[in-house]
Amino acid sequence: MVKWQVALIWAIATPLILLAISPLLDGLARKIRARLHSRIGPPLIQGYLDLAKLAGKTDVTPTVNTLTNFLPFLALASAVTAGTLLPISDFAPLSFAGDLLVVLYLLGLSTVAIVLGGAASGNPYSFLGAARELQLLLFVEPVMAFALFVLAVKAGTFRLSEIVIWHAQNGYTLSTVLAGISALSAMLPYFGKLPFDLSEAEQELMGGILLEQGGWRLALYRWTFFVKWFIVTWLFCEAFLPVIAPFPLSILLLLVKVFIVFFIAAVLETLLARLRLDHARAFFIHIAFFVLFALAFALIGS
Amino acid sequence: MEAEILMKAILLAKILLVLGAVVTALTAERRTLTRVLGTFFTILPAIVLVYAGVGLIVWGATPSLVLTEISAIKTRLTLQADVLSGLFLLLIGILSASAALHSYAYLEHPHYRQENLIRYYPMLLLFILAMVGVVVAHDMLTFLVFWELMTLASYVLVAYERSKPENLRAALKYFILTHLGALCLLVAAVILWVQGGSFEFGTVFATFEKLAKTRPMLLHGVFALLFIGFATKAALFPFGDWLPDAHPAAPSPISAMLSGVMIKLGIYGFLRFFVWLLPTAAFPFAYDWSYVFGIFGVVSAVLGGAAATVTYDAKVLLAYSSIAQSGFITLGIGAGMFLFRQDLQLANIAMAGAFFHIVGDAFVKALLFLNAGSVLYATGSRRFADLGGLLESMPETAGTAFIGSMAIAGFPPLTAFVSKWLILQSLLFSKSIPVTFSGVGMLLASIFSILYSVKFFASCFLIKPMRAEKLEVPSTMRLAQLLLTLLIILVGLFPGVVLRWSSWIIADASMFAGAEQQLAGVWQWAWVQPLTGAFSPLIVIGMFVVVSIFAIISVGTERQPRKAPIWVGGELIKQEQLGGHPQGVPLREELLQRAYPKAPVPRWQPPAWFTKLLDPEAWMYRPVISGGEWISDLLRRAHTGVPHLYIAWQIIGAAIIALIVWLMFRT
Numbered sequence: 001m002v003k004w005q006v007a008l009i010w011a012i013a014t015p016l017i018l019l020a021i022s023p024l025l026d027g028l029a030r031k032i033r034a035r036l037h038s039r040i041g042p043p044l045i046q047g048y049l050d051l052a053k054l055a056g057k058t059d060v061t062p063t064v065n066t067l068t069n070f071l072p073f074l075a076l077a078s079a080v081t082a083g084t085l086l087p088i089s090d091f092a093p094l095s096f097a098g099d100l101l102v103v104l105y106l107l108g109l110s111t112v113a114i115v116l117g118g119a120a121s122g123n124p125y126s127f128l129g130a131a132r133e134l135q136l137l138l139f140v141e142p143v144m145a146f147a148l149f150v151l152a153v154k155a156g157t158f159r160l161s162e163i164v165i166w167h168a169q170n171g172y173t174l175s176t177v178l179a180g181i182s183a184l185s186a187m188l189p190y191f192g193k194l195p196f197d198l199s200e201a202e203q204e205l206m207g208g209i210l211l212e213q214g215g216w217r218l219a220l221y222r223w224t225f226f227v228k229w230f231i232v233t234w235l236f237c238e239a240f241l242p243v244i245a246p247f248p249l250s251i252l253l254l255l256v257k258v259f260i261v262f263f264i265a266a267v268l269e270t271l272l273a274r275l276r277l278d279h280a281r282a283f284f285i286h287i288a289f290f291v292l293f294a295l296a297f298a299l300i301g302s
Numbered sequence: 303m304e305a306e307i308l309m310k311a312i313l314l315a316k317i318l319l320v321l322g323a324v325v326t327a328l329t330a331e332r333r334t335l336t337r338v339l340g341t342f343f344t345i346l347p348a349i350v351l352v353y354a355g356v357g358l359i360v361w362g363a364t365p366s367l368v369l370t371e372i373s374a375i376k377t378r379l380t381l382q383a384d385v386l387s388g389l390f391l392l393l394i395g396i397l398s399a400s401a402a403l404h405s406y407a408y409l410e411h412p413h414y415r416q417e418n419l420i421r422y423y424p425m426l427l428l429f430i431l432a433m434v435g436v437v438v439a440h441d442m443l444t445f446l447v448f449w450e451l452m453t454l455a456s457y458v459l460v461a462y463e464r465s466k467p468e469n470l471r472a473a474l475k476y477f478i479l480t481h482l483g484a485l486c487l488l489v490a491a492v493i494l495w496v497q498g499g500s501f502e503f504g505t506v507f508a509t510f511e512k513l514a515k516t517r518p519m520l521l522h523g524v525f526a527l528l529f530i531g532f533a534t535k536a537a538l539f540p541f542g543d544w545l546p547d548a549h550p551a552a553p554s555p556i557s558a559m560l561s562g563v564m565i566k567l568g569i570y571g572f573l574r575f576f577v578w579l580l581p582t583a584a585f586p587f588a589y590d591w592s593y594v595f596g597i598f599g600v601v602s603a604v605l606g607g608a609a610a611t612v613t614y615d616a617k618v619l620l621a622y623s624s625i626a627q628s629g630f631i632t633l634g635i636g637a638g639m640f641l642f643r644q645d646l647q648l649a650n651i652a653m654a655g656a657f658f659h660i661v662g663d664a665f666v667k668a669l670l671f672l673n674a675g676s677v678l679y680a681t682g683s684r685r686f687a688d689l690g691g692l693l694e695s696m697p698e699t700a701g702t703a704f705i706g707s708m709a710i711a712g713f714p715p716l717t718a719f720v721s722k723w724l725i726l727q728s729l730l731f732s733k734s735i736p737v738t739f740s741g742v743g744m745l746l747a748s749i750f751s752i753l754y755s756v757k758f759f760a761s762c763f764l765i766k767p768m769r770a771e772k773l774e775v776p777s778t779m780r781l782a783q784l785l786l787t788l789l790i791i792l793v794g795l796f797p798g799v800v801l802r803w804s805s806w807i808i809a810d811a812s813m814f815a816g817a818e819q820q821l822a823g824v825w826q827w828a829w830v831q832p833l834t835g836a837f838s839p840l841i842v843i844g845m846f847v848v849v850s851i852f853a854i855i856s857v858g859t860e861r862q863p864r865k866a867p868i869w870v871g872g873e874l875i876k877q878e879q880l881g882g883h884p885q886g887v888p889l890r891e892e893l894l895q896r897a898y899p900k901a902p903v904p905r906w907q908p909p910a911w912f913t914k915l916l917d918p919e920a921w922m923y924r925p926v927i928s929g930g931e932w933i934s935d936l937l938r939r940a941h942t943g944v945p946h947l948y949i950a951w952q953i954i955g956a957a958i959i960a961l962i963v964w965l966m967f968r969t
Contacts, residue, residue: 059863158835
């Protein structure tokens, strides 16, 4: 049992750290893309610069009311809350406050907040983006959930730190490897990046759900995306690439793992073109069968 | 002592309800007076019922009262309340109070003004009386009488707006299908009477034990009849085909009552007959029937969710969602009945999830139906195509609908999350392959529930340019919605309280006795920590607040946003063409592969019988109707008014009777 002081420090520090370092991922992704295009690209801190610029702009928008002012905070807060519940190797001070399903639902809540923000603007393009995002949710969320359920069923618990410990001690099996591959493919739509950036789709929908957002509101939504990239990668790394290490070393290891996985995702983003919604659906239905086989293997013990 | 007070409270509530029914029936011509009296005579018994319900759960008393004894059938007609009844009395009290508040102004809408109130308030009070009677009945006869009274009263209420033929059709369908269910219950009661000799629940208990030892197939038959009867009320697929028709037809407060409590009484029947009244000898039967519960639960949850996602009518969407939530509850009960032998703790967690879902879904579904009613009151339509952009016109209704939709989507820290989370845990960690795969279906249904709740909220209040006019509903309607919203938030933030109450209730059933001690530390007041997971809504909400404050400070929101017209890339578009199509999630086209003309790629089409199976009206309801018509046609042809024919009938009948008598006494 973790001491309450440690939990308190974790509860205050983790959101701040998450908010502070997650825009770095944006700069990183853009740098990688620029290098693959043989450009020099923006500096690594471009994410911070963008946020600061947006926060200084006047917000010009068709709907101003309490709900639309509240939704960006809901999106960001639920994403960050999901982040505080995650473990670093076996160290999870807030694991008594939420488990795997809470994390998944909080990530879903953050998506739904963005969708509602897009739908509230009354813009047809935003609405199209919102509808696409919801449909994508229907296909992506089960795949991600089932992939993590494979581990949960093997470990016999929803608690993330125990899942990590179990996975580190027992090593890979057929089912966990299959689940890991499925989860990796389901991570891309969580990023909201190519080839699954259907909800924004700048070339078709002019930004989709973010079209009518501006100023600090857009800054918060973008920040939510950055935080979600970090959290989903973190969750994937801890669940499927577990390494038990003492505390300070584990943070370093986590950062290295997150960097590597995010690097792969960023390269994929540059190399692939956008999928149409029916292609994305077909892709995830196949992945879903894959992951259900993984679950069946997990149940018969391999 | 406490038991006597509680019984007196229940009787007082019943007397008040009867009195109210008489008074409102007498004053029905004077609308204002009737509305005031009707609201008063609903809220007063509601308070008494809430008191009785809380008392029953907290004190654990089982007050009992013998009404009369009918020696011819060796049955004492008894009212007896226990903790299980207490929970349902509590729900009936709260929901009837909010429905009465909401209908006070709702019935004065021009839409309903030409209807006579004598078909509303007396029937509503009788309906509540019947529901109270169902949960406190302690013999089959009283139970069935109140069950029938409940169906009849709600039939009149569903047909309240009788000027529309589709409402009458929906009400008739409801009447016929629920009576088929009630017929099954009646047959089961008669079989139990023949076998046991009495209608009392005590005798039913003994009969179950006797039949389990001597005639197991007959017991399975009785269980099948009971299952069909209660599943019709609980609206499980395919027995619940009446529900998507009846809910939109009924006035919205009545829909809230139907969906909030009445279909939960089907669940009450499951709990009473498959768990509470089961002797130890019949426990293997519970294990067998848990498969049926699980299959029907998963199928209802998934199909109800999918159907709700593709509807274009607010109340139809909520009706399908009721089917889905009923499926979740049944699945939870099934998981409890499956697991109680191998893992009592996990079984208890599943049952606690089911009970929490009964409470949470009652509040949430009632709230959403009241919201749909408010939208109907304000705009005169419940079709998504006519709605949208109402957020600024009716801010309070929109706010409560937002909480309700997020709750039914299952987002923490609101109600439905906890129950789905508990049921899913018990399914996934059951170490049984079919049960774990029913967890797969359950997760899919949960994601459907996210989709349709977002669709409900967005299509009603968002997705179109905001309307300028003020449409907010009268204060009594808002008060009813606010009451339920506060309850949802409270139950969501402190799930431990409700879960501890449900653990007391569950421990009352002999099947789950003894698990209370094992689960002593699990249900804390603000966090829930079963072995396999952990959740603390207060910490989640605390993190929300902390992060929001930090974000407010860091981005600074002192600059007012500037309003601008909707930007569509400079195209000239009329204002009314803006906004999204109300289909919200264009899933129907996607599912049916009609979106784009397709190249001839071989595709899997569901077989025709499967498509037919998904339409219970075609294979279940219409054959019953046409069969009834055929029989009445035969009878009509026998009565042509020709005397010779009558004489012929009499001679034939006499001959048949003589034959029977001869066969009986021939020895």
